[in-house]
Amino acid sequence: MDLKKSTLNQAEVSLLLAKHVITAHAKDANVVISPLSIQVLLGMIANGSNGPTRDQLLGFLKSKSTQELNLLSSEVLTRVFADGEPLGGPRLSLANSVWVDRSLTLKPAFRDIVHNIYVAASDHVDFQTKVSFCADW
Template sequence: MELHRESILSQTDVSFSLAKQLISTDFKDKNVIFSPLSIHILLGMIAAGSKGPTRDQMLGFFKSSSIEELNSLLPQHVTKVFSDGEPLGGPSLSLVNSVWVDQSLSFKPHYKEIIQNGYRAASYRVDFLTKVSFVRSFS
């Protein structure tokens, strides 16, 4: 439980760092809305598919000790925050969440499982070179 608490505190610190960076840019005299959770989920999906120095940098950014820790924490947020609260009178939130790769590439089964089951994101193989249409990758 202590590790989970530390992970949440680390993610909160990351969110404040993002907000501080955003506020210190050219938006000083403007209203700004951003979603730290959306950014965390996006970067978490990237981290889940990375390895080597890129993964190390992503884990450093998230202040996380392992990809397993990150892959257990962020999908919990997806499950809890984006569950339909309508039957209880609560909000129903959604997020546009998907991963797209060129049709010449394929998803590694473990990564595809994390993306679809953990992050509840769609995965698509598309022809980035010549076509605009896409093929769903659920099979």
């Protein structure tokens, strides 16, 4: 994998996402997005999908395979969670997780990717009877 090319591709995707969100919310006073969080989320979704859905996600993310996405994410997240060392730079934290209905199970390979590559948690919840709704969404 060419880390520089993959990073430039992801920067292009980030700019595309930012442009879309800013254009869609131009009348709003303040808009904050995290392109890195969106890319991490889409990478996890790509790993959990197959067929045309995976192909479309990989195309959008300008990636040849989920393995390429995972290598890039692993590299980026390793640097992000390095707490600015050794240069004393900023500290950045992400809050990502996968929530699955308690009646379903995650495939072990996917769970391992979520935990080890994307440094995200996974948990089972009761979506059938304990649905919560946020009116602000």
